[in-house]
Structures are given as structure tokens and as C-alpha cells.
Amino acid sequence: EAQVTQNPRYLITVTGKKLTVTCSQNMNHEYMSWYRQDPGLGLRQIYYSMNVEVTDKGDVPEGYKVSRKEKRNFPLILESPSPNQTSLYFCASSLYGVSNQPQHFGDGTRLSIL
């Protein structure tokens, strides 16, 4: 089954404790992206990757890092999480990252930073 898998689905942690949210897709997609979703603000793009070793900032990259060492994986790293990063996070992938190709989204990771 074609899917985007995020882990963990839920995480409660404390300020400053480094964490990584993993994202993996099994569709051989070149384009992958991370979003955060907050009430009233909708989905905002954090980082995206056009292919292995090619990443670029979205609209809200501050406080986040990503890496794309393999095509299937695109982890999101919070080096020193802060409470303003409490949010619902989605990873997505698509074949080439253009509008007529659907982005397949994972089911989300709810992060709470205390």
C-alpha cells in the first residue's frame, strides 16, 4: 500500500530536549515536504526537498532542520524545541512536487513542548 509514515504520532517533551520526527514514503517520490498546522493559520511549509541531498526552506524554517540522505526518508529535527513549536506536523511526498500531482500526506504527528 502506498503510504507516508510518520513517527511518532504523539509526543510530549520538554523545552531544549532534541527530538526527531521520522518520515518515510514507499512510492519512490522525489519531492518531500514538512508542514505544521496551527488553528487559524492552516498548513505552513517548513522545509521541502526536491531530491536526495536537495533541500530548501519553506515559509517557517526557523528552529527546524531536515536532511535527505535517502530518497524514502525525510526526518524533521528540532535541535532545541521550544513551546512555540507545539503543533500538528505533517510530512508529504509527491512525484515531482508540482500542482497536478497529489501530495500524499502522512497522518500527522502531534507535538507538545512543555
Add this chain to the structure above:
Amino acid sequence: QKEVEQDPGPLSVPEGAIVSLNCTYSNSAFQYFMWYRQYSRKGPELLMYTYSSGNKEDGRFTAQVDKSSKYISLFIRDSQPSDSATYLCAMIKNYGQNFVFGPGTRLSVLP
């Protein structure tokens, strides 16, 4: 001012109604437009995409783009309870893959 604004909702309609969902945008660099549907506790899924001004129809859904007014709409005909979800407009600039989403409109279709 946000780059993409969307009718905030929430919106409640009776089953069978015609629903109109709307977004406006401020940056004329946006050239590709999409509508995503998001069910509760799920990631968004692509409903429709369009590039040109005008209408595009797919079953009960019609996407409308007016680039001169920087305005896009999604119409749902014969709405069903299964259409109850949050609808997100999205767009990207002609020269990049940076997706910008509207904040979403929550729709409830009552049986």
C-alpha cells in the same frame, strides 16, 4: 496581510445544498491552484488542481479561478454528509515548489 486568505467558516449546510468555498490571494506570482480536503485526524488529500483562469469540473466539484481578481472558488453540488471536512486552498508560484495553503474552511453537511 497573509498571502492567502480563506473564508473562515465554519459552514453548516443541509444535505443536497450547493456549497461555495472561497480564497483570495495577494501575490500575482501564484500560478497553480489546488483544493485539498482534510478529514478529522487525517492528512489533507488533493481534490482538484488548476492552472488557468476559468472553471474546471470533476463530478460534483467545480474549481473556479479568476486571476485578474486573485480569487479562487470551489463549488460542491448535491453536498453529502461525507463531504463534511475542512477544505484548504493551496497555491504555488510559477518558479518554485513552495506550497502556500489557506487556513481552511470547516464544512458540515447535515443529513
